[in-house]
Amino acid sequence: MKGIIGKKIGMTSIYGPEGKQIAVTIIEATPNVVTQIKNQETDGYSALQLAIGDKKEKNATKAAINHFAKANTSAKKIVKEFRDYSIEKNIGETISVDIFTEGEIVDVVGTTKGKGFQGVVKRHGFAGVGEQSHGQHDRSRAPGSIGGSSYPSRVFKGMRMAGRMGNDRVKLKGLKVVKIFAEKNYILISGSIPGHIGSTVFIQK
Template sequence: MSSGLIGKKVGMTSVFEDDGRNIACTVIEAGPNIVTQVKHADGADGYDAVQLAFDDKKEKRTTSALKGHFDKAGAAPKKQVVEFRSFEGDVDLGDVLNVDDVFTEGETIDVVGVSKGKGFQGVVKRHGFGGVGMATHGQSDQQRHSGSIGASADPSRVFKGTRMAGRTGGDRTKVKNLRVVRVLPDHNAILVKGSVPGAKNSYVELHKK
């Protein structure tokens, strides 16, 4: 069986646990996934992996090469294709994996997604700087500036990696050890405790531990 699934972040909700606590959960639509390729270490690929595809897309928006790739698996063109390097059990080309085939309630998983893009931001929002307080560090007129960024004659340059203003967000991000609170096979959905990276309707990868 695959070591994970591709999903789509639907939004957030809350559920009551048996002890009466109300916990925040992220709702993820996680299936059905189609096996579009199986790779083996002793084959031409040289490593073991399972390629999964999720979410139908229009055939006219699919290249001929990709259409032929999906046809081999007997699947319609898909929007998202992800390769999982480790897997348990046997899967075959064209197999359909649903959320209850892979995950069980109570286990912990890792979720990978692309974080929300926030555009060009200053050092206070991007790195959590406290601001210079209009006092020192080479800055006197704006609270949220970074202040001095370099040394004097030696080394006479700004070191690489110095934290400055710049583009924030839009990075591949992994959140580890999220507990599976509910598995909803009728809706092909899974509820995990806490938040996961990305905006609503963005794709995420769900990896078993």
């Protein structure tokens, strides 16, 4: 596996080699610092710990400051482990967007936009009862019955009801790396990627 931590900048479109317009998401992946190397002997698994985003020393714990000091870097905001990293790196070295190549297929992990507490129409696509008759007052967007009274006398798990919507971890597979601007630390990936502008995403292969 190989991967990098990035930040979603926004979306745009570019023209591909065949003259087709392609919708892409721009991700800024500033050089990731290798802050820890885990191996099978000491940790039970092999992984590379990467970190980005400087944190003020007053906002970091002493344990975190000492941990990052081993990599000769300041405390970081975002830390992520990538299992079985295929590229050999030492502590303190950096990883940039040039680990990927244009045309490569990658997976992207992000957190979707939070929508807050929503009803069944927006959350699950309910359509309501349709036409109203006499006696039906404001039922067109109601959830309807959620279970029996005497039997089973409870609401089944997984019942589609109102509740918190969004803010979920989502992994999109099979996205193509369309363009890489190494000097700007930009990587352009086909299609849309979950999350708001400025949110953290993980690109891996």
